[in-house]
Amino acid sequence: MSIFRPIYTVTQLTTEIKNLLERNFEYIWVEGEISNLRIPTSGHIYFTLKDETAQIRAVMFRLQSRLLKFEPVDGLQVISYGRISVYEPRGEYQLIVDYLEPKGLGALQLAFEQLKEKLAQEGLFDPAHKKPIPRLPQRIGIVTSPTGAAIRDMLKIIERRYANVHIFLYPVRVQGPGAAQEIAQAIKELNEWPSIDVIIVGRGGGSLEDLWAFNEEVVARAIFSSRVPVISAVGHEIDYTIADFVADLRAPTPSAAAELVVQEKIELIEGLANLNNRLFHNFRSLLEIKKEKLQSLLYRLTDPRKRLSDQRLRIDDLSHRLFKNIRQTLLKKKEIFQFKKDSLFLQHPGRQIDQASWHLQQLFRQMILAERGELRLLRQKWQNWSEKLSALNPLAILERGYSISWLLPQGEIIKDASFLKPEDKVRVKVHKGEFMAKVEKINLKEE
């Protein structure tokens, strides 16, 4: 019975599928995420490439995988280039990857990041490990290409600056396979060369691939292990390589490194000249100051002999003045003394007595004169009064016949008859003698 319905064997089917797939998916680019990564000892990399809804098995054989600059890890987004292959015995299809690169970042870039991270963790970039660059490097080792731009620039600068330094060039390849190893070796051997003060490692500008040797682990470790301080001088200002991170100092370019190394020396020469100047200048001016001080002291401190004659002059002068002074004083004193003497003399007691007695005599004379005059006056006065008195003598009135009566016993002089009573006793005085009377009758009428 023939029905137009082909019946495949499994092998037939699989073969058809294999042809179909392999012919139609021969070298394609596939993007996806790595997972289930497995690298057995064979070195082949087995993994799964997946996205949100599908996955495909993949393998990268050792022959290709060893060229990888980066390390594939689970979760890494990658772009692969390969072909589909069907493995009949298992009826599986897979992607055989010939080329792999990280998505977004370049492979080299990723490798750079990964190594940088790793070495940083180990402490290779730690500032504590960085050695100071000697101020006066006399013997300088340079690791670079003998024909490259780097060495040319560096030597030009050193030549131009007239710096007397001894350069030891260790020629290496600066890119390509094996370059990293040569560079590392150069650094090691320069450490063993007698008295190298500093090593410059570098090359001229280039792409990331060109500079790649300076990003290799072997170079980084050689720099780290170097006893001699290392200055990295790779590419242009913007290029940063792993070597730059490990080095004791990074110069942005090889020319800059040469300047650095030579500049120090020139600065030191100038610095020394400057210090020298200041040293001499300052010492000179210090001397001047001291000299001046000494001079002035000296001036004040005169020669003893001069001092003696000076003293003598002084003494003469002083004594002259003293003498003059004394004389004057003496004269003055004399005057005063004389004056005092005179005054004293005037005050002499004898004299005083004489004076007094004379004075007394004068007074006496005056007194006598006065007395005489006075007496006369008095006498006159007396005379006057006595006449007046005589005139007023009450008893004289009695001579004229008047009498005085006293009321007895009181003895009052009677002037008013109204005070009398009959029978009162009265005493009457006349010019010659007195008599007692009794009142008979009182008459008050005026006549």
Added chain:
Amino acid sequence: MAEQKFEDAFQKLEAIVKKLEEGNLSLEESLKAFEEGVRLSRFCAKKLDEAEKKVEILLKDSEGRLLSHPFSLNSAEEE
């Protein structure tokens, strides 16, 4: 080692000059300092002059030993 000596000497010289500039030293001290300064200055000058001006290239001979040879840019470009 020579490096250290130069460094020390230079620094000491700087210190001495500064001290003299301050002017507080006695005459005797100044004299001493000045003498020392001159000595240090001469030492430093000598050190600075010491290095020769030379460029050499290190190459391995047939036995793998590293030897120095004179080097000039011209000779390199000729290779």
